[in-house]
Amino acid sequence: MSLLDSYRMRLRRKRRLIRCVRKRRELKPLRNATKSIRPDDILLVCVVRNEKIRLPYFLDYYRRLGVDHFLFVDNDSTDGTAEFLTSQSDVSTWSTTASYRKSTYGIDWSNYLLRKYAHGHWVLTVDPDEFFVYPFCDSRPIRALTDWLQGTGVRSFGTMLIDMYPKGRIEDVPYREGQDPFEIAQWFDSGNYMITRNPTYGNLWIQGGARARVFFQDTPKKAPALNKIPLVKWNRRYAYVSSTHSLLPRGLNQVYEEAGGEKTCGVLLHAKLIDTLGAKAKEEVARGEHYRGSGEYQAYADQLDAQPVFWNDWSEKYLNWRQLEILGLMSKGNWA
Amino acid sequence: MNSLGVVMLVHADLDRAEQIARHWTASGCPVVIHVDRKVQNDVYSAFATACANDPLIRFSKRHICEWGGWGIVAASQSAAEQLLYSFPNVRHVFLSSGACLPLRPIPELIDYLAERPRVDFIESATTADVTWTIGGLDLERFTLRFPFSWRKQRKLFDFYVRVQRSLGVRRKIPEGLVPHMGSQWWCLTRQTLSAILQDPKRKSYDNYFRRVWIPDESYFQTLTRLYSTHIESRSLTLSKFDYQGRPHVFYDDHLQLLRRSDCFVARKIWPRAERLYQAFLTDQASAIKPAEPNPGKIDRLFAKAVDRRTKGREGLYMQGRFPRHRKGSALTAFPYSVFQGFAELFEDFEPWLANTTSACVHGHLFDPTGAKFASNEATTTGGLSSCAKLRDYNPEAFLSNLIWNTRGERQCFQFGPFDTQKICSFLAQDKNAQISVISGAWALPLFRSNLNFADIRARSARLQQIESKQLQALATARSGTRIRIWSLAEFVESPMEYLQVVVEDIGITQPNHLAEAPKMVDLTGFGKFMKNLKNQGMHPYLVGDFPEDDIFGSRSKTYTKPYLVQ
Incomplete structure (x- = not known):
């Protein structure tokens, strides 16, 4: 990497930071309980819009893993999301009516909250339909992982997004508030992921899975990226550049081993492909606030009318993290 | 107390x-x-x-x-x-x-x-006696100086160690002490x-x-x-x-x-x-x-x-493991076999091979219209899709996924100059790929086709060009038993002998010799066909020297029907 490249990356990072600080004016605090954050608390940052139905289980799930405080940005919800969030004692909420697209799909807002409140903390940045699974997550809380990462001098933790889907058509089983979405979407593709290295930021670019197989078989290049780096020991100089796919400085993207070994890594189970997708896709296409002019949601909206079934004979039923590790979808690395 | x-x-x-x-x-x-x-x-x-x-x-x-x-x-x-x-x-x-x-x-x-x-x-x-030292320092722990922190000033630490090594600086170990560690x-x-x-x-x-x-x-x-x-x-x-x-x-x-x-x-x-x-x-x-x-x-x-x-699990590519390709390393999880020209020469090669070796035998995985899986389905293990566009978007991932998903079961597939060629250099590099080629076998489907001769001529020229590129790629790969190449003429001279070799390569030992042979396509008139191609200015050199009268030695009608051997 040449000096010029390094300098260019530095500028890019600064630009992201300046941008996020400028965008802070768009965030209006609804309930700011960040004073109660203790120095070694584990935090979670999340941007939501009309996701109230998902939130009770989401909060539950991450509280059980040991997240101490939640920082939410509510982007103009109309379904009572804000009211629900402000009633939770371990949640701080900001609201904004500004454009999701113009805030680089929420990343500027997240970057601001991270910079302001997460400096020196281990912090998860996830979407409300992403559920973090890491090695030993059934017996060790997330703090065991972060303590270990800290002890081995690791600052960031890599995952892959796994699209989970139900056995039949996705609108067959309605999702109830508070329910574990993986009671409905129990299935996933175990071995059709395509990986290349992104030379710009040094992260891996992973595509594939159920969405690529069903929605993007004619345009595989447009299939959504599945590589995510959601868990970082944050520093105010850091910045996410595109969703949580990559960060700056680039060293944080080196969550994979190139010399043959396996680094410890996890997955984000993706509960997108349930009955709430149809309404969401229609709404987001109309708003046009998502990546590539909501191109991804356009594809969903177009094809959902055909009522696709993701399940096939080769689908794997989700059991636990050990199954994922045997399938090669995550790794314990040298954490034993 | x-x-x-x-x-x-x-x-x-x-x-x-x-x-x-x-x-x-x-x-x-x-x-x-x-x-x-x-x-x-x-x-x-x-x-x-x-x-x-x-x-x-x-x-x-x-x-x-x-x-x-x-x-x-x-x-x-x-x-x-x-x-x-x-x-x-x-x-x-x-x-x-x-x-x-x-x-x-x-x-x-x-x-x-x-x-x-x-x-x-x-x-x-x-x-x-100790094998667990960090940074390769064992006796040197006692003879060099270490003013810099290994954890916080690694570059200075390494630099200073190198300087001392090159200058030959040594500290004296106090008399009577024999360095021990633990x-x-x-x-x-x-x-x-x-x-x-x-x-x-x-x-x-x-x-x-x-x-x-x-x-x-x-x-x-x-x-x-x-x-x-x-x-x-x-x-x-x-x-x-x-x-x-x-x-x-x-x-x-x-x-x-x-x-x-x-x-x-x-x-x-x-x-x-x-x-x-x-x-x-x-x-x-x-x-x-x-x-x-x-x-x-x-x-x-x-x-x-x-x-x-x-070390990690060989042949696995995932968010925590993405090894750089090195020459001679395994790029996939398990050995597999690639057959070029066999399905063209033998009518029932795939079922025969599956029967003989109990391996999983796919058709042309890189067929331009879509992968031909053994099961003939649109998806196979791991949710791998036969869709050509998905496959060709990242053919290396496609193949390494297939081999990873079926690890433990030997995979075989057909390949040829008709297929999409992006995977070729990967095959040549991967030490798990066992490749058997009958060069020039692409002429057989043309020979048996109902095309105009001008088209046949143009097509065979193109196929020969592609195959010759493939062979070049294979030639640059490591030598060894994993790549075998015969010309068509050479192979039909003694097919059973070569099939035996190929089956043995798969590693499933046969009690004696092959009991049953696959049925070879009818080659009557192929020699003449070759000659016509030559006369039209297209020299099919990869086929080898095929006798014009289709007669090898004294065996004139051997190849028209299946036969039992030994």
């Missing part, structure tokens, strides 16, 4: 340290605690006050402890001196840390040591320990070891050799290190493993492993008969972890 005393080095999680210290003293073992000077004074005094009501807990002079620095040795020295001085009954001194957890009832350890009153338990091996956690007798601490030359030894790298792994280990009458070169503390020299941590889910290890003390315990502390610090039933420590299972668990981190 007891014959076992404990030195405890503490730098964090003081409440756990107190819990452990009280556990030791409950069995009558005095404990001298060294608290790292980096711990803030008010935290320290709160801790000291909390422990004040226990007369068996004392605190020693505080030193700053840096990893790999002299401070840890100095701390051990001060605390051990204090322990020996304050508790004259103590016969064995046990060095432990705040993250150590006694796994067996303390009286068992006391009895164990009482039966071995003269034995020093300290892992102590010469530099030639685990930092020991249990020494009063006699040995006091001999070390009261040695008239201690000052010069200390000065020497102050500049040795990681002296806590060598100071006592080396000096014990001077005085001990009976060394057992092992540590009573179960402590495992990863490939970077950092200790492995135990969690709640290790409970059964730790119980069955029969070790006396284990480290390092995660301070929040509530269940472990709960289980091992409450009264537990003693073992029925005294057992020797047996950490074999735990050793294997951590050895596996290190192996996974340094």
Whole structure:
């Protein structure tokens, strides 16, 4: 990497930071309980819009893993999301009516909250339909992982997004508030992921899975990226550049081993492909606030009318993290 | 008052340290605690006050402890001196840390040591015998100088080591000392320990070891050799290190493993492993008969972890493992076979091969219209789609996924110049790819087609060009038995012999020889066809010298029907 490249990356990072600080004016605090954050608390940052139905289980799930405080940005919800969030004692909420697209799909807002409140903390940045699974997550809380990462001098933790889907058509089983979405979407593709290295930021670019197989078989290049780096020991100089796919400085993207070994890594189970997708896709296409002019949601909206079934004979039923590790979808690395 | 005393080095999680210290003293073992000077004074005094009501807990002079620095040795020295001085009954001194957890009832350890009153338990091996050194430094730990921190100033550290190596600078090892190394956690007798601490030359030894790298792994280990009458070169503390020299941590889910290890003390315990502390610090039933420590299972668990981190699962590509391709390395998880030209020469090659070898035999996986899986389905194991666009978007991922998903079952597939060619260099590089080529076999489908001759001529020219490029790619790959190339003319001379070779390559041993042959396509007139091509200016050189009259030697009609051999 040449000096010029390094300098260019530095500028890019600064630009992201300046941008996020400028965008802070768009965030209006609804309930700011960040004073109660203790120095070694584990935090979670999340941007939501009309996701109230998902939130009770989401909060539950991450509280059980040991997240101490939640920082939410509510982007103009109309379904009572804000009211629900402000009633939770371990949640701080900001609201904004500004454009999701113009805030680089929420990343500027997240970057601001991270910079302001997460400096020196281990912090998860996830979407409300992403559920973090890491090695030993059934017996060790997330703090065991972060303590270990800290002890081995690791600052960031890599995952892959796994699209989970139900056995039949996705609108067959309605999702109830508070329910574990993986009671409905129990299935996933175990071995059709395509990986290349992104030379710009040094992260891996992973595509594939159920969405690529069903929605993007004619345009595989447009299939959504599945590589995510959601868990970082944050520093105010850091910045996410595109969703949580990559960060700056680039060293944080080196969550994979190139010399043959396996680094410890996890997955984000993706509960997108349930009955709430149809309404969401229609709404987001109309708003046009998502990546590539909501191109991804356009594809969903177009094809959902055909009522696709993701399940096939080769689908794997989700059991636990050990199954994922045997399938090669995550790794314990040298954490034993 | 007891014959076992404990030195405890503490730098964090003081409440756990107190819990452990009280556990030791409950069995009558005095404990001298060294608290790292980096711990803030008010935290320290709160801790000291909390422990004040226990007369068996004392605190020693505080030193700053840096990893790999002299401070840890100095701390051990001060605390051990204090322990020996304050508790004259103590016969064995046990060095432990705040993250150590006694796994067996303390009286068992006391009895164990009482039966071995003269034995020093300290892992102590010469530099030639240790394999676990970090950074490749073993004897050089004792002969070079290390003013820079390995963790914080790695580049300077490495640079300075290189400079000293190239200049040939050597420190002199004090006379009489033979460098030994081993685990930092020991249990020494009063006699040995006091001999070390009261040695008239201690000052010069200390000065020497102050500049040795990681002296806590060598100071006592080396000096014990001077005085001990009976060394057992092992540590009573179960402590495992990863490939970077950092200790492995135990969690709640290790409970059964730790119980069955029969070790006396284990480290390092995660301070929040509530269940472990709960289980091992409450009264537990003693073992029925005294057992020797047996950490074999735990050793294997951590050895596996290190192996996974340094080597990983071959042929797996995922978010934590994306190896750079190196020449001659395996790019896939399991050996597989690629057949070029066989399905063109034999009518029923795929079912025949599946039958003969019980491997999974696919058709043309890289067919431009979509992958032809063995099952003839649109998807196969792992959700791999036959869609051509998805496959050709990243053919290397497609193939390595297929091989990974079916690991354990031999995969075979057909390939040829009609297929999309992007995978070709991957096949040539991958040492798991067993490639058999009948060059020129692409002429057979053209020969049997109903195309105009001008089209046939143009097509065969293109196919020959593609195949010749393939063969070039294969030629640059490593030589060896994994790539076999015959020309069509050569192959039809003695097909059974070559098929035998191919089947043996797959590694499924046949009791004798092949009993059944696949049915070869009718070659009558092929020689003439070749000649016509030549006459039209297209020289099919990859086919080889095919006789114009289709007669090889004296066998004239052999190839028109299936036959049995031997």
